[in-house]
Amino acid sequence: MADDLTIDELYEEFEDLGDWDERCDYLIDLGFNLPQLPDEAKIDPNMVHGCQSNVWLVAEMKPTEPPTLEFIANSDAIIVNGLIAVLTALFSHQTPERILMIEPQEVFARLGLERHLSPQRRNGLYSMVDRVRQLAVEAATNSS
Amino acid sequence: MSDSHLQSPFDVEAVRRDFPILQKLLPKGLSVTYLDSGSSAQKPQCVIDKEAEVYENYYANAYRGVYRFGALVDEQLEGTREKVRQLVGAKQTDEVIFTSGSTMSLNVVAFGWGRRHLQPGDEILLNEMEHHANFVPWQQAAEQTGAVCRFIPLTDDGRLDLSRLDEVLTTKTKLLAVTGMSNVLGTINPVKELAARAHAVGAIIVVDGAQSVPHMTTDVVEDDIDFLAFSAHKLYGPSGVGVLYGKHELLDATDPLLFGGHMIDRVYRDHSTWAAPPAKFEAGTGQIAQAIALGAAIDYVSNIGFEAMHEHDRRLAEYAHQRLNELPDMRIYGPHLEHKGAIVSFTIDGAHPEDLAQLLDRRGVFVRHGHHCTMPLHDLLGVSATVRASFGVYSSLADVDALFDALQFALGRLRLA
Numbered sequence: 254m255a256d257d258l259t260i261d262e263l264y265e266e267f268e269d270l271g272d273w274d275e276r277c278d279y280l281i282d283l284g285f286n287l288p289q290l291p292d293e294a295k296i297d298p299n300m301v302h303g304c305q306s307n308v309w310l311v312a313e314m315k316p317t318e319p320p321t322l323e324f325i326a327n328s329d330a331i332i333v334n335g336l337i338a339v340l341t342a343l344f345s346h347q348t349p350e351r352i353l354m355i356e357p358q359e360v361f362a363r364l365g366l367e368r369h370l371s372p373q374r375r376n377g378l379y380s381m382v383d384r385v386r387q388l389a390v391e392a393a394t395n396s397s
Numbered sequence: 398m399s400d401s402h403l404q405s406p407f408d409v410e411a412v413r414r415d416f417p418i419l420q421k422l423l424p425k426g427l428s429v430t431y432l433d434s435g436s437s438a439q440k441p442q443c444v445i446d447k448e449a450e451v452y453e454n455y456y457a458n459a460y461r462g463v464y465r466f467g468a469l470v471d472e473q474l475e476g477t478r479e480k481v482r483q484l485v486g487a488k489q490t491d492e493v494i495f496t497s498g499s500t501m502s503l504n505v506v507a508f509g510w511g512r513r514h515l516q517p518g519d520e521i522l523l524n525e526m527e528h529h530a531n532f533v534p535w536q537q538a539a540e541q542t543g544a545v546c547r548f549i550p551l552t553d554d555g556r557l558d559l560s561r562l563d564e565v566l567t568t569k570t571k572l573l574a575v576t577g578m579s580n581v582l583g584t585i586n587p588v589k590e591l592a593a594r595a596h597a598v599g600a601i602i603v604v605d606g607a608q609s610v611p612h613m614t615t616d617v618v619e620d621d622i623d624f625l626a627f628s629a630h631k632l633y634g635p636s637g638v639g640v641l642y643g644k645h646e647l648l649d650a651t652d653p654l655l656f657g658g659h660m661i662d663r664v665y666r667d668h669s670t671w672a673a674p675p676a677k678f679e680a681g682t683g684q685i686a687q688a689i690a691l692g693a694a695i696d697y698v699s700n701i702g703f704e705a706m707h708e709h710d711r712r713l714a715e716y717a718h719q720r721l722n723e724l725p726d727m728r729i730y731g732p733h734l735e736h737k738g739a740i741v742s743f744t745i746d747g748a749h750p751e752d753l754a755q756l757l758d759r760r761g762v763f764v765r766h767g768h769h770c771t772m773p774l775h776d777l778l779g780v781s782a783t784v785r786a787s788f789g790v791y792s793s794l795a796d797v798d799a800l801f802d803a804l805q806f807a808l809g810r811l812r813l814a
């Protein structure tokens with residue numbers, strides 16, 4: 254389910270959800286369904302620093318026309334995996350140029366997540382966003 | 398709910414009524430189960446009132462004016478200093494210095510005493526259960542002086558291995574820094590014995606009392622402690638205030654860390670001389686109302702009594718161990734109950750501490766997760782994070798039950814139960 258979830262589907266899902274408890278439970282469901290990174294990918298160079306839990310993130314260029322990026326990430330904390338599902342829905346399957354134009358803050362706010370994330374967790378989330386952007390910049394430079 | 402031998406020696410419900418924050422209800426009518434007193438304790442009404450009393454009635458800067466408000470503030474501050482003296486059992490009030498907290502107190506010793514007295518090759522004796530506040534300053538002092546940090550080995554259950562103390566405590570040791578109580582394992586360290594052993598080789602002992610002072614009787618003379626640090630905010634007092642106790646002759650041989658107003662004796666164009674302690678270590682305008690309100694916190698806990706609070710802690714820890722061990726794959730870190738205070742750190746196989754803490758919050762149960770400023774200890778334990786429930790004078794057996802229920806809820810959500 255999380256595999257090809259789109260951000261619009263997420264908006265719809267979250268719209269039907271009530272308070273934070275329900276949103277949190279849904280994030281947990283997303284987390285459990287997150288595609289797994291192979292253990293070989295859980296290595297230091299793929300680690301996102303600034304998160305309280307361990308997070309590994311990799312990007313793969315897909316031979317679409319134009320080429321798009323797919324992000325796969327895992328944490329050892331399940332709620333973080335739920336947030337990762339939201340992030341990958343937001344950023345995956347887009348061109349690097351599009352990725353760099355996305356404003357995740359508005360999206361998190363619209364999903365009602367922003368308010369429920371402690372500053373520490375928010376920092377962790379934005380560390381992941383930074384890594385996504387960095388990988389997008391690298392992909393854009395490599396392909397040009 | 399529980400056996401009568403677990404009942405607190407004092408009326409916990411009456412104590413709880415003194416803490417307005419514990420009466421607040423969270424959305425959905427959830428009550429607050431505050432299990433993070435080891436991080437910072439809640440404040441009784443008398444402490445809140447005392448701080449307001451200062452601002453509403455006689456606030457002024459301290460040690461500056463002869464006018465009435467100034468004189469009243471000075472009198473109140475010195476009243477608190479005297480209460481601290483009694484609390485720790487010091488001989489003289491000028492051995493009691495107000496700081497911003499344990500961290501600052503320990504830094505004053507590390508740099509004010511350490512930089513002046515440590516030589517290349519001297520040894521600082523630490524151990525891996527120390528909080529970063531009693532660890533990193535010593536690493537830095539070692540780096541700046543050429544001294545070397547050594548470590549008392551820990552036993553498998555998280556106590557100092559005193560049978561191996563002679564391996565590391567030698568005539569090269571100039572200073573032994575140790576916590577009175579571990580903020581993760583709850584281990585209560587034998588400070589008196591350590592002081593005697595340190596003094597026998599000519600070293601001084603620095604005790605981090607951040608966790609022990611709020612929970613146990615402290616007696617710097619009886620235990621022969623050279624320096625002691627603690628924070629008011631963990632003792633039900635205001636944040637931003639702490640204490641450094643130092644033996645008179647050691648404070649004389651310690652350099653100040655901060656320079657400026659109030660700490661001087663005489664300033665000339667080209668040099669200055671220092672005031673006597675405590676002023677020498679109290680440069681600038683301190684936390685006036687907060688330090689005064691620390692006095693109210695000391696009155697509050699003294700009234701309940703440290704023996705009673707220690708007994709209360711013992712029973713809470715026993716009940717917490719009993720209940721938590723009912724959960725599958727529960728791992729509690731630290732020694733047997735007889736060696737520990739009311740701090741219970743644990744992990745549950747398959748559950749990330751961050752998820753547990755966040756799910757407990759949904760049940761109004763507030764715990765801390767992470768490394769609790771003890772990364773070397775977590776390296777030793779082989780986990781990157783733990784969940785910690787730490788108790789205070791207002792903690793009840795019902796709080797332990799709430800923790801248990803919330804953990805069951807969390808494990809259900811994490812598909813582990």
Ligand SMILES: Cc1ncc(COP(=O)(O)O)c(C=O)c1O
Nearest residue numbers: 498499500528530580607608628
């Ligand atoms: C054992 C120990 N030492 C030192 C500190 C630091 O105290 P503060 O942050 O008040 O300076 C703490 C607080 O967490 C502690 O638990």
